[in-house]
Amino acid sequence: MLPRLPPAAPGQRIGLYGGSFNPAHAGHRHVSLTALRRLRLDRVWWLVTPGNPLKDRGALAPLAERAALAGTVADDPRIAVTTFEAAIGLRYTRDTLRFLVRRRPDLRFVWIMGADSLATFHRWRGFREIAGLVPIAVVDRPGFTLAAPGAPAAAALRRFRVPERDAGRLAGLAPPAWVYLHGPRSDLSSTAIRRAADAGGA
Numbered sequence: 001m002l003p004r005l006p007p008a009a010p011g012q013r014i015g016l017y018g019g020s021f022n023p024a025h026a027g028h029r030h031v032s033l034t035a036l037r038r039l040r041l042d043r044v045w046w047l048v049t050p051g052n053p054l055k056d057r058g059a060l061a062p063l064a065e066r067a068a069l070a071g072t073v074a075d076d077p078r079i080a081v082t083t084f085e086a087a088i089g090l091r092y093t094r095d096t097l098r099f100l101v102r103r104r105p106d107l108r109f110v111w112i113m114g115a116d117s118l119a120t121f122h123r124w125r126g127f128r129e130i131a132g133l134v135p136i137a138v139v140d141r142p143g144f145t146l147a148a149p150g151a152p153a154a155a156a157l158r159r160f161r162v163p164e165r166d167a168g169r170l171a172g173l174a175p176p177a178w179v180y181l182h183g184p185r186s187d188l189s190s191t192a193i194r195r196a197a198d199a200g201g202a
Helices: 026-038 063-074 093-103 127-133 152-156 164-172 190-201
Strands: 013-019 043-048 079-082 108-114 136-139 178-181
Touching: 013 026, 013 093, 026 043, 026 063, 026 108, 026 136, 026 178, 043 063, 063 079, 093 108, 093 127, 108 164, 164 178
Parallel strands: 013 043, 013 108, 043 079, 108 136, 136 178
Antiparallel strands: none
16 A cells, blocks of 8 residues: 655645654754745655664664654644655665655655755765756755865766756756755754753763
């Protein structure tokens, strides 16, 4: 049985924001609101993953717990939280995008990532295929403004970069296409929040 996806009307522009959300925080919400405004999206889906293959899963809170907190933090009717990847055993972004593009060809998807993720994007399984499946929006993060655009994946995809002034058109462009969004940044991170919580409980 196929999992139920968040509701969306044909033709809508949907931002996909994947991650462990361990825990979700105001920085995730900031990125999503930035994407909704700058990319002219109709919705953003938070894809709460079973676990990032590139990260240590030892400190990962239960999926249901992470999803529940994400819903509380999102606090916006345009942001939907989903755990469908776990329901069908998906671990890699490439496979998730293959599934969504096949399942909902009537929607215009955009993958959203922070600049810190762009810095390691070349290590993701099939990063070139990911770029070929949906347009990508990279939201600036403190400490990565200069480094991320020079990262290996950014260099490999340089000719597909869209001027920031055209960000509102991204969802309607055929991939590969990506944009780097500058502006107000959040320095919050799930890792720092977990460390602070651990230190407070020590």
